[in-house]
Amino acid sequence: MADKGEGNAGRTVWLEMDEVDDGHLQVSRFAARADETWCVYGDNRSGIDRFVELFRHPDNPSLTFNKLEFPKDFGIVSFKDQQDVFEREVRNDESDFLDRIDPGTPARNFLANLQENFGLVEQFKLVRVLNSGYRQLSSGESRKLLILKVITEGAAYLIIENPYDGLDTDSRAEFDRIMELLLARGIAVLLILSSRGDIPDWCTHLAWLEKGRLVGTGTRAELMRDMGNCSDSDDWGQILEFQGNNKVSDPKEELVRLVNGRARYGERTIFSNFNFRVFRGQHTLVSGPNGAGKSTLLGVITGDHQDCYTNELYLFGRRRGSGESIWQIKKEMGIVSPALHREHYIPGNSLHIIVSGFFDSIGLYRRPTDRQWELARSWLGVLGLSALEKAPFRNLGYAEQRLLLIARALIKLPKILVLDEPTHGLDDVNRAHLLDFLEMVVDRQISTIIYVSHRRDEFRTFFRQHISFEPVPDQ
Incomplete structure (x- = not known):
């Protein structure tokens, strides 16, 4: 030997x-x-x-x-x-x-x-x-x-x-x-x-x-x-066909621009004079210790923080607060966060969770089309979770739940995929599997990723921009 x-x-x-x-x-x-x-x-x-x-x-x-x-x-x-x-x-x-x-x-x-x-x-x-x-x-x-x-x-x-x-x-x-x-x-x-x-x-x-x-x-x-x-699997083929029918006109579109951004909680300044831009395909890693302001930045961008309207913030080329509805903004964003994960306590199987992403609802309250069901099954396929189609979401492992929520966010092909601590609670094997899946998403140009992590070891080569946060000293 x-x-x-x-x-x-x-x-x-x-x-x-x-x-x-x-x-x-x-x-x-x-x-x-x-x-x-x-x-x-x-x-x-x-x-x-x-x-x-x-x-x-x-x-x-x-x-x-x-x-x-x-x-x-x-x-x-x-x-x-x-x-x-x-x-x-x-x-x-x-x-x-x-x-x-x-x-x-x-x-x-x-x-x-x-x-x-x-x-x-x-x-x-x-x-x-x-x-x-x-x-x-x-x-x-x-x-x-x-x-x-x-x-x-x-x-x-x-x-x-x-x-x-x-x-x-x-x-x-x-x-x-x-x-x-x-x-x-x-x-x-x-x-x-x-x-x-x-x-x-x-x-x-x-x-x-x-x-x-x-x-x-x-x-x-x-x-x-x-x-x-090498040709994509049939599942990726279905997804890419749907993507082809929703092709964007500007491959260099500016997706996010925050000018001299500022955010506060009560009397405490979380960040100030912060400038941030993301263009299509400019996958961005936002890192830093807990409490440094990473999730607050995401809240300003997604509209979940009170300072989203007090800042000079542009989303998809349009200034925030210029007449757009929250649903117009959410349509172009897929969001996965620990809070969203906690909120998914309602009944539903794996397929229901993914297809609900078309409607931005926690739970399924509208009847999906046959095509929407097909696409949800394709996302299960690329995750390698087809066998769990009918499994209750609450009975699945934490890593499987997290992957399903990412597929839920991606099924509508958002311009931006916002991930707040997506590997929180995962072991090394499942963390690597999730990051590998994101790499496949990037390779197929499905969405532009804004990824927040407090870890220092989650850098992947697909990230084109790295923003490192440090806590603002107590004032």
Whole structure:
């Protein structure tokens, strides 16, 4: 199975798979050469999570293969590894027994032969954090540290799972710099990615997983073209046909403009002198700590905050308060928020919840047309929730409910999709699934997203604008 480590010198093929099947993922034939840089791509339902498990657990009794060969001197780095280390550090936190905060294991303790590898530490720009505890590191720093850890332990081949998740633009550029550094040192790299937007320019070859099978391999250019030409599912086809019948005339339309915006609660100023613009396709991430004013900004935009009329606010090219009705505004917006989720306590099944989005009602009080029912079923299909069509909404899991509410907001094809803390209460797997779904929405140009989050790790490449809020000091 795993063969002897030989280093990269002289090795042609370092990873070879033939007729591999673990019961969840089938790989008929795959081979990676040391002079190639591979990315393996597949969405969350493709079996991509099983690919890395083939190397973690090659002795899995349910695994069958004709050939599964890879070197012993390889290392795996993933979000799971980061999380495992973090949780171990939390368990070992001795702050309660010390008269100070326990910083945890210093970063230097993760690295083998530190003196010998100090040049690499400098190139990774980790010298200043060597004495910092692991929990004090940023997401990007901890990811670099774990990569450097496996390299200093002797890895000549790297498998890295979803390295861009949660990284902002600067951190992503820093990761790319590190990868170029490793490639220049002759270290073979294979990335496992569940977001198409994460496929980097420096990748030379791609493998594509879909529905539990390896469906294509080739150069980056070839596979990106094939994925781009791949026809949408029938469900997406129905939705895009409906979208085509409602095509906008101005692809560069200004959707939102707030001039010197100001919002208050009682005597407290939430924000002031705030200027904000969003154009069609300019998907915007609004981040910041709780209480900084993110949700207040959304309330001003959607009309749910009292200061929506006292500000110079333009929506879809028209000044707010110039005679438009609230329903004219709501027609062009899809909104999902924790408050909306709480209000959905009335009876109704999954299909009823989605189709109610045509009427902006909580509950279904009008008879939808046959076409509207068809579109609601198409949205269930693209969510992968068709089997739950008749399931009572209240009986579903929290993540499934949240996805249904997003589909409810999107079914009318609004110009703006407003999402206030959409991943609140979701675990890491469901949070990633929701973000992947939004990426599909963006790829198909369904709506322009304004996304509010207090988390620092929800940046995706489709965001074209990032607004970071800081609390206004108490006055």
